[in-house]
Amino acid sequence: MHQETSSKYSHLKKRAKFASGKSDSSSRENAKTLDFKEKGFRGDDRRGQSRRVKTDSVGSNVEDERYKRRNDSERNGSMKSKNDDYRSKRVERDGGFSFVDKSRNTDSRGRGLKSNYRGRKEGGVQRNETNGFSGRDFDRKKKRVYTNKFTNGETKFHDIVKAPGNKRESQEERGDRRNNTEHGENKNRMFNKRESQDERGDRRKNDEHGENRNGFLRKNREAKSETSKQLHSKQTSFTEDHEYGKKKLQNKKNMADDSMAMFDRPKRKMRLFRIEYPNDTANKRFDNTPPTIDNTTTEQKEDPEDTEENAEMSKNAQFRAIQLSPSIITFVNENLLGRRRELEFKKAGYDIELPSPLDNIPFSTNTERERIEESVFRNKLEFFAAAKVSSSFPSPDLPEIAFAGRSNVGKSSLLNSLTRQWGVARTSDKPGLTQTINFFNLGSKLCLVDLPGYGFAYAKEEVKESWEELVKEYVTTREGLKRVCLLIDTKWGMKARDHELVELMERSKTKYQIVLTKTDLAFPVDVARRATQIEESLKTKKSALQPLMMVSSKTGAGIRSLRTVLSNISRFARF
Ligand SMILES: Nc1nc2c(ncn2[C@@H]2O[C@H](COP(=O)(O)OP(=O)(O)OP(=O)(O)O)[C@@H](O)[C@H]2O)c(=O)[nH]1
Numbered sequence: 001m002h003q004e005t006s007s008k009y010s011h012l013k014k015r016a017k018f019a020s021g022k023s024d025s026s027s028r029e030n031a032k033t034l035d036f037k038e039k040g041f042r043g044d045d046r047r048g049q050s051r052r053v054k055t056d057s058v059g060s061n062v063e064d065e066r067y068k069r070r071n072d073s074e075r076n077g078s079m080k081s082k083n084d085d086y087r088s089k090r091v092e093r094d095g096g097f098s099f100v101d102k103s104r105n106t107d108s109r110g111r112g113l114k115s116n117y118r119g120r121k122e123g124g125v126q127r128n129e130t131n132g133f134s135g136r137d138f139d140r141k142k143k144r145v146y147t148n149k150f151t152n153g154e155t156k157f158h159d160i161v162k163a164p165g166n167k168r169e170s171q172e173e174r175g176d177r178r179n180n181t182e183h184g185e186n187k188n189r190m191f192n193k194r195e196s197q198d199e200r201g202d203r204r205k206n207d208e209h210g211e212n213r214n215g216f217l218r219k220n221r222e223a224k225s226e227t228s229k230q231l232h233s234k235q236t237s238f239t240e241d242h243e244y245g246k247k248k249l250q251n252k253k254n255m256a257d258d259s260m261a262m263f264d265r266p267k268r269k270m271r272l273f274r275i276e277y278p279n280d281t282a283n284k285r286f287d288n289t290p291p292t293i294d295n296t297t298t299e300q301k302e303d304p305e306d307t308e309e310n311a312e313m314s315k316n317a318q319f320r321a322i323q324l325s326p327s328i329i330t331f332v333n334e335n336l337l338g339r340r341r342e343l344e345f346k347k348a349g350y351d352i353e354l355p356s357p358l359d360n361i362p363f364s365t366n367t368e369r370e371r372i373e374e375s376v377f378r379n380k381l382e383f384f385a386a387a388k389v390s391s392s393f394p395s396p397d398l399p400e401i402a403f404a405g406r407s408n409v410g411k412s413s414l415l416n417s418l419t420r421q422w423g424v425a426r427t428s429d430k431p432g433l434t435q436t437i438n439f440f441n442l443g444s445k446l447c448l449v450d451l452p453g454y455g456f457a458y459a460k461e462e463v464k465e466s467w468e469e470l471v472k473e474y475v476t477t478r479e480g481l482k483r484v485c486l487l488i489d490t491k492w493g494m495k496a497r498d499h500e501l502v503e504l505m506e507r508s509k510t511k512y513q514i515v516l517t518k519t520d521l522a523f524p525v526d527v528a529r530r531a532t533q534i535e536e537s538l539k540t541k542k543s544a545l546q547p548l549m550m551v552s553s554k555t556g557a558g559i560r561s562l563r564t565v566l567s568n569i570s571r572f573a574r575f
């Protein structure tokens with residue numbers, strides 16, 4: 001119990017002792033400080049960081065002569081001595097090795113060593129905390145470690161004994177090893193002694209191919225040295241007996257020659273490589289034959305790209321120059337065709353929350369809309385057949401309306417939009433999704449046919465050709481085909497393939513109607529221009545039915561009009 005309480009309050013006791021100056025450690029500290037002061041030093045000297053100052057008889061601080069140099073170097077910031085580059089040393093101490101970390105400036109026991117090296121230089125005496133002088137010091141040349149040094153000159157030391165496994169080589173040994181490699185000559189010039197000038201010259205001259213790699217430099221240097229030799233021979237007559245002066249002069253001359261060679265060095269020539277392959281066109285650049293400049297031919301010659309661009313530009317200019325009739329402008333504006341803001345739809349009374357809002361009647365309720373809509377297109381759209389070849393076409397029981405056009409023009413989207421049954425015909429923004437002729441029943445009155453697109457598509461050329469052939473066969477031979485809706489992208493207009501199909505339908509007397517799609521992506525004025533342009537181009541075509549339709553599956557613009565036109569087919573269709 002008593003022990004417990006004593007241990008409990010031991011720290012308090014210690015604190016009291018410390019305060020009264022009786023504690024063991026503090027008394028030890030005091031003793032050290034006293035010892036210091038006796039020897040005339042002051043301040044903390046750990047790691048040799050502080051300045052060594054002692055008080056003179058008058059009491060003022062005087063720098064100790066022994067530390068004056070060190071203090072100066074500390075002030076100048078050049079504390080590092082040459083020996084400090086050695087990161088560590090192994091020294092024998094009391095029969096064993098103690099690791100000395102030079103980077104930390106202390107050994108494993110925390111004793112200062114940096115100061116020891118310095119101390120040896122300055123007379124081998126260094127202060128230590130117990131006796132005022134270094135307890136450890138070693139002399140590398142003598143290979144000896146001083147364990148104690150005293151002011152009276154007495155020293156105790158051990159000779160350094162090399163550890164058998166981990167010995168550090170002496171400088172001479174190291175040098176020998178580096179000079180004498182297994183092949184009898186130096187491998188790594190970096191570590192070798194500096195070669196003499198003659199040796200260096202020989203090595204450079206006698207390269208592996210018997211000559212210098214840098215032939216030019218060598219030649220230049222040789223030429224220069226020739227002149228320098230002549231000069232030298234004149235000058236050496238005065239200094240023949242003086243070997244030292246001769247060498248010095250030669251060195252100077254060589255240095256001057258080298259620097260002259262640097263300045264005189266002509267610019268490097270570009271090496272041209274010419275690969276002699278008969279079909280190699282990449283050599284054009286290195287063709288030495290001078291170019292023949294023929295002004296007449298160059299003026300007459302026209303860059304094909306340039307002409308195409310010009311033609312394209314003129315096409316655009318032509319497109320912009322199309323004169324629009326007032327009727328078409330009012331039609332486009334009344335039906336809100338072309339690129340419009342939602343605000344315009346709202347102002348016109350359309351519910352923009354609905355899909356394809358312009359497919360509704362302004363300010364109408366659902367029931368009203370259903371009542372007015374064409375009854376045919378209220379029927380369910382059902383896919384019933386797909387054909388890759390003409391032999392697999394279904395029997396023509398119902399009047400058929402086919403949707404033809406280039407890939408990605410919006411054929412399948414229009415089918416969905418007309419019937420308001422989104423997703424029945426599959427659509428994609430990647431051209432070439434529809435690859436077969438797909439037959440859809442719209443109730444029992446009409447059959448809608450989704451044709452594969454032609455032109456650009458992500459498919460093999462042969463496959464695309466087969467689609468085209470199938471489409472051509474279908475539009476020319478199909479019984480019951482009442483109308484082909486030829487879909488044209490408003491942005492691009494009619495292309496060659498479209499014209500080709502038109503010609504084909506003209507020959508087969510298949511009725512077709514042009515439907516401009518994606519009108520919401522073009523400006524209203526451009527929609528009107530495109531419609532006028534196409535109408536003009538098909539004026540003479542007998543099978544082309546009027547009017548030209550303009551739709552947008554996205555906004556629903558023109559869809560109702562198209563529905564009305566197409567529903568008439570079922571009404572008047574005769575079998
Ligand atoms: N903005 C806008 N995009 C449309 C319109 N019609 C179709 N698209 C888009 O155009 C892309 C192609 O539509 P599809 O209906 O798959 O075209 P397609 O002619 O059937 O294409 P293929 O089956 O590959 O021949 C889709 O990403 C549609 O969303 C439209 O009126 N306006």
Ligand SMILES: [Mg+2]
Pocket residue numbers: 411412413426427433434450
């Ligand atoms: Mg499609």
